[in-house]
Each structure stands twice: as C-alpha cells, then as structure tokens.
Amino acid sequence: MVVLSKIYTRTGDKGETALSDGSRVPKHSARVSAYGTVDETNATVGLARLQASGEMAEALARISNDLFDLGADLATPDRHLDETLSYTPLRMIPTQVTRLEHEIDAMNKRLTPLRSFILPGGTPLSAALHLSRTVCRRAERLTTELAEAEDINPEAVRYLNRLSDWFFVAGRIANDDGKADILWVPGLTRDTATQTSENNDG
Numbered sequence: 001m002v003v004l005s006k007i008y009t010r011t012g013d014k015g016e017t018a019l020s021d022g023s024r025v026p027k028h029s030a031r032v033s034a035y036g037t038v039d040e041t042n043a044t045v046g047l048a049r050l051q052a053s054g055e056m057a058e059a060l061a062r063i064s065n066d067l068f069d070l071g072a073d074l075a076t077p078d079r080h081l082d083e084t085l086s087y088t089p090l091r092m093i094p095t096q097v098t099r100l101e102h103e104i105d106a107m108n109k110r111l112t113p114l115r116s117f118i119l120p121g122g123t124p125l126s127a128a129l130h131l132s133r134t135v136c137r138r139a140e141r142l143t144t145e146l147a148e149a150e151d152i153n154p155e156a157v158r159y160l161n162r163l164s165d166w167f168f169v170a171g172r173i174a175n176d177d178g179k180a181d182i183l184w185v186p187g188l189t190r191d192t193a194t195q196t197s198e199n200n201d202g
Helices: 030-051 054-074 079-084 094-108 124-149 154-173 190-201
Strands: 016-018 024-026
Touching: 030 054, 030 124, 054 094, 054 124, 054 154, 094 154, 124 154
Parallel strands: none
Antiparallel strands: 016 024
C-alpha cells in the first residue's frame, strides 16, 4: 500500500532521487529518464481519455494503469536479484503485451490499408493519440538505451514497442476508422515555396 502523507521531502534537493530498492541515483540517470518518460506518456494518455468514450476510454484506462506498472518495473533495478528484495517487485509480463496485440488486431480489421503516411490531426482524439505515440516512442528509445547499460525486464521494451503501434492504429480509429485521416503529400509545398520566393524577388 502506498501512503503519500507528505508531498515534498527535500531529499532530492541535491539532484538525486531514490529508486524502489532504496538506492539513490542522479535525477538525470538513464533509468530515471526512462521511467520519467513513461510517466510523461501516461500524462498524454490522460489528455486522450478526456476525448474518448466507450471501448476506447476503457482501453486507455487499462493502458494508463499498465504504464504505472511499467514505471514501477523500470524504477526497480537488477531483475535477476529480485529474490534479495524484501518485497516482490512489480514486473511487466507477456500477457500485457499480448493484450495490446489482440486489441491492435481487432482495431486494424476496421481499417483499410494505408497508401501513404498520415499526418497527426483530424479529430481532437486522434491528435491526442498521435502525441501519445510520439512520447511513447521516446520512452522506448530511452528504455532501449538503458537496456544497453543495465539489466532490465525485456517485457518493458516489448510493451512500449506495441503500445506505440496501438496509439497509431487507435489514432486512425478515432478518425472515423481512417476515413478522416490526413494523408502526407510528399513535397506538397515545394512549388508554392518556389513561387513565393520568385514573387518576393520580383
């Protein structure tokens, strides 16, 4: 049980923070950057949930809870030494990843194949989900960087990788099952930019 009776503690005033096992590390360490960006991803999910309803809102609520699980996982180092801790650390498990895969597959059945990359936007919910996708990708990059230096649970990386895909597909669902997607037109403004430059020179 987590009890938060006091919010500020002054223990981080020298630029360090405590991990779940009690060890202290710099606040800019790779591990803190990774789980901090997972927390940032979760904040964007909260914004998306304000726009969502029904099954989408329920799915986002599950994801938000998962992201707290993931943050707890990344905040507890040395997964091979779990038995030395006085408590059982919370770790991501394969079924959390496979649930995302099943949800992606179900959503994807409603969509027509893409013939172009898409731009963020359309409905407010779709735009919010694309923001979640990009922050999630950053969390994934930081987590894989951490994995090169320290031992982490591989399910953490797998979850983030699937989650960014989930956000992409859900963003299309939020755009009337892809019908309101904004397609990327390569070089769309190049001719316009050239004409504007020529007119200004004239």
